[in-house]
Amino acid sequence: MGLFAQYFVVDSGVSNLSQIDFEAIPSDTGMVSELDTELSLGSLWADGPSDYFAARYTGQLNVEAGGTYTLYLTSDDGSALYIDGQRVINNDGLHSTRELAVTLNLAAGVHDIEVQYFDAAVHATLQLEWEGPDSNGIREVIGGDTFSHDNTGHGDHTDDSTGGDESGHGAGMQGLYGSYFVLGAGVSSLSEIDFDATPYGTGTASELNTYRSNGSLWDGGPSDNFAARYAGNLNVAQGGVYTLYLTSDDGSALYIDGQPVIDNDGLHGARELAVTLDLSEGAHAIEILYFEAQGRSTLQLEWEGPDSNGAREVISGDAFSHGEHTDDSTGGDDTGHGDHTDDSTGGDDTGQGDHTDDSTGGDDTGHGDHTDDSTGGDDSGHGAGMQGLYGSYFVLGAGVSSLSEIDFDATPYGTGTASQLNTFRSNSSLWDGGPSDNFAARYTGNLNVAQGGVYTFYLTSDDGSALYIDGQPVIDNDGLHWFEEQSVTLDLSEGAHEIEVLYFEQGGEATLQLEWEGPDSNGAREVISGDAFSHGEHTDDSTGGDDTGHGDHTDDSTGGDDTGQGDHTDDSTGGDDTGHGDHTDHSAGYIPPPTDASEVEAYVAAVKALPDAHAHGDDPSKAGEH
Known part of the structure; x- marks a missing residue:
């Protein structure tokens, strides 16, 4: 049935x-x-x-x-x-x-x-x-x-199955059974990966022969931050002494008959390790674990012995087979992957090989060319008073639907400087080598106001975003939605104001725009840029304050979501769905920020009391772009 x-x-x-x-x-x-x-x-x-x-x-x-x-x-x-x-x-x-x-x-x-x-x-x-x-x-x-x-x-x-159970992986199928996984940023060893989790994709590999690729190992998969597990049999026609060569960028490991025989783990460029074994004729259980963090990916498994007529060659053809797969676990201990350390033949402590070749400086972050947009400053590439906002970029797993699900204090996948936030309906990544979907960004620095007065800010995004001024949430444009604008009007004093923008994009086109209208723009609505943005030193991603590095982002929440971002759309007087309105009648819609500690409590109470005029859920009618 x-x-x-x-x-x-x-x-x-x-x-x-x-x-x-x-x-x-x-x-x-x-x-x-x-x-x-x-x-x-x-x-x-x-x-x-x-x-x-x-x-x-x-x-x-x-x-x-x-x-x-x-x-x-x-x-x-x-x-x-x-x-x-x-x-x-x-x-x-x-x-x-x-x-x-x-x-x-x-x-x-x-x-x-x-x-x-x-x-x-x-x-x-x-x-x-x-x-x-x-x-x-x-x-x-x-x-x-x-x-x-x-x-x-x-x-x-x-047509592609040669028999077996309903999963399509019958006994004696040629090739290795591949299980593929999407990783979060920051993975640096195989031990951090749950290879027994439900895979993101599966398939059959006739050989392992990927060299310096910028593509994915499977259709629809990412080109960075992924892992693979290949399992099956190594079929030896003639028993004897074989040398196996495992080359990878980044980490890999080889298991024969349940035993770890090559440990090529860690973050490194293309690196080859080898082992010589006496293999009897017949089928031997084989498993290869692999992960790629970023840059080019390499995974090659070769052998030299009786079945290759003494020549070194990529293992393929009838030498690989796999049987039934009713799940992705092959048994063994809870991880099923031995200790991963027994057979390493060396390598440097960082093992980062060619991942730093493109770097023109010597900071300790190992981020290579992720700091190319930096124009000077300290070793981190972010000197005091640099123009623009400091951007930290993150790769997300599928299914993220709000900013509160993202750890913006994690080690970023990439960093850089943004002179403005003006991305509209883009199918590209916000940073070199990043994905075009399932990513997040955090921009921090100063908003430099030359002339104090009343300013209206417009934050447009697809998907979710939030704006913080002087540590206070002022616009909450969070959630899954098509490009949607929210605005707020504030009385800003002359000088530098701390600014932070959080953003995530799930699928489809990406939009993130931050505009203002006020004295410094001569009353015109325009994208904020130039000297209006600056940032100081960045030795880490924390800007101070509490452990989260986001100031008091949860202090003003009166319930509801966990972001503590409350209602920030109080300045709208109605108008069309885009929220453009006339944006002029804001006399009762903005709250001057506190000027000293004694005013903080009153400011917080006033923010909590604001109505939410614009917030709305995901509108199916806006799904056209997708």
Whole structure:
């Protein structure tokens, strides 16, 4: 009973079903009794992403009473319905919830059915209904005994499988079984990675022969901050002495018959380690662990011995095989990965090899060219009085939906200087080598006001953002949403004011703009830039204050979310949805910041009392960009 489901992680640029390889090895499989997902922000399968995924459902549609049926396929984004191998509904493309229908004359009996679907971003909807003799003339979701699937569940859609269980990984399949993982920034060794977690993707590798690549190991995966685990058998046709060579950038480890034989762990450039073993004829369990932090990725496994006729060559072909995979654990201890340290043949303490080749200075951060935008200053590249804001950049896991879920005090993936915040509907990264989706940024420094007076600030973002002035939250534009503007009007004194902007982008296009209107802009609305921004020394990412490095960001919260960002949209007098209004009648809408300690309590109480005129949830009608 039910349909056989195959789930896939797709690239952020997908806009139609034809761009998806539904014959690829799925990230996961399962069975569904019905298709009835409406406006969901979750995943279709356990531990799957909430955006940028696809699904293929196959099986049989069992018609008891032949006759005329109307089938309704509703989706956000694209979908298609096939009956008996013929496409009967094409609801493809990027769109919000949309229903298409077809009326068919279906004979009593079994009909092949297939539904293809993908979701780019925001809400996911997929519903399949019918109306006809088997529903007593009522429109209803198809379910129960109406759906069934055979042992494979997908007819001739199993061309890449040579047999075995429903997972498609039968005994004796050629190649190694690969499990792929997305990492957070800051990983520096294999021991920090849970290789027994549910993988982000899976596949089969006929050989391990990646050298200085800027791509991903799997379709839709990132080019940095990922890990892989390859498991299977090493099939030795002729017993004897073999030398195995494991080359990687960054860390890797090789296990034969459950024993660690090469430990090439840590952060380093392309580095080769070797071991010589006496291997008997037959199958030997093999496992390779690998991770890549940033820069180019390398992973090569070679051997030299009887089966290679004494030549050194990449292991491939029948030398690798794998059997059934009902989960990703191969047993052993809780980690399943030995101690990872027994066989290391050396290397420097940092092991960072060519990751620092592009650096023109000698700071201790090891961040290489991540400081190229620095124009001088101390060893960290951030001298006192430097123009612009100091940017710290972070890579996120899938599923982040608010700023409160992000540790902005973690070690950043990259740093740099931003002369202005003026990114609009970009498909690129905010920093060199960074991803185009699932990232965050923190900008800190000073806002230098030449002429004191009343200023209106406009913060526009896709997705969430927040603005802090002198340690106080003044705009909260958090959450998952299309580009959305919020504003606040403040009375700012002449001089330097501390400023901080937090931002994250999940999927789709990225927008982050910070503008102002006031005396220093001659009354015009414009992007803040030039001498208006500066930052001092940065020996770490903390700007002082409490342990979080974000000042009192939680002091002003009266409940609700954990960001403590309260309501910051009090200055709007109405107007259109963009929040542009006329932005002039703010006499009761701004609160001068405290000028000394005695005024802080009153200022906090006033901020808490402000109404929230603009905040709104995610609007499905804004999903067009995605």
